[in-house]
Amino acid sequence: MALSYDLHSHSSASDGSFTPAELVHYAQKNGVDVLALTDHDITSGISEARQAADKLGLGFIAGVEISVLWRKHTLHILGLNIDPDNTELLAGLDKIRQARLWRAQEMGHRLDKAGIAGAYEAAKAISKDGNVTRTHFAKFLIAEGHAKDMKQVFKRFIVPGKPGYVAGEWAQMEEALAWIAKAGGISVIAHPARYKLTASKMRLMIEEFIQAGGQGIEVVSGSHSQEESRRIAALARQYDLLASRGSDFHDPAIPYINMQSLPALADDLTAVWTAWQ
Ligand SMILES: [Zn+2]
Numbered sequence: 001m002a003l004s005y006d007l008h009s010h011s012s013a014s015d016g017s018f019t020p021a022e023l024v025h026y027a028q029k030n031g032v033d034v035l036a037l038t039d040h041d042i043t044s045g046i047s048e049a050r051q052a053a054d055k056l057g058l059g060f061i062a063g064v065e066i067s068v069l070w071r072k073h074t075l076h077i078l079g080l081n082i083d084p085d086n087t088e089l090l091a092g093l094d095k096i097r098q099a100r101l102w103r104a105q106e107m108g109h110r111l112d113k114a115g116i117a118g119a120y121e122a123a124k125a126i127s128k129d130g131n132v133t134r135t136h137f138a139k140f141l142i143a144e145g146h147a148k149d150m151k152q153v154f155k156r157f158i159v160p161g162k163p164g165y166v167a168g169e170w171a172q173m174e175e176a177l178a179w180i181a182k183a184g185g186i187s188v189i190a191h192p193a194r195y196k197l198t199a200s201k202m203r204l205m206i207e208e209f210i211q212a213g214g215q216g217i218e219v220v221s222g223s224h225s226q227e228e229s230r231r232i233a234a235l236a237r238q239y240d241l242l243a244s245r246g247s248d249f250h251d252p253a254i255p256y257i258n259m260q261s262l263p264a265l266a267d268d269l270t271a272v273w274t275a276w277q
């Protein structure tokens, strides 16, 4: 039987709810044979996850998910099968995390000016490890009664023109692809259907991604519908891209992102894992 690959997952090293070791155990219980840990802009969970996977006999791939800027859109690029200790990759990720920290602090200042005090400190406490994201601010704003749910938080506070909005200062796509290549990895566009690009913008993005050395695309994703997966599969065929499959698992409380129910890749696609077998 074919192995079940899940090449996109998050641990508490970024915004997942499980520690790297817990995540690996959870993956095995949920039928995964080979797991990639792809935390946001950080590789610090990899050694713990690899150790746990080795103990269990689970296949393990070191990865990372990098936030990049492409023509004013924030995209996520996965680096799969990377050397997590590569100095150029680490320096690049460090730069992104510093920008993230600056953004979180700036968001706190702006909310403060709008009359909501202590938001940064509260969001930081919610984040546990100090990697403060907009989700953490949102949880605080809901808990304090400034909004009733996530949707309202974004509408009231975190869209352009509102007090909590600070534009992301991410890496350019070419830069991130260069770091991944230096670390010996394969670049994959994560959950492409989620960016809400028009069909022509999507093709342009893929063309520029390939020009910059990108090789793969996530066809099956926990956040893709079947129809979206079919559409992305057609693009993988058209552009001869390696096809990837990943749940984007963060937390068992998010029901639609589920390791067990993730569909298989269509047989005629070239799976990304064939590149390192
Ligand atoms: Zn993502």
Ligand SMILES: [Zn+2]
Binding pocket: 008, 009, 010, 065, 248
């Ligand atoms: Zn992700």
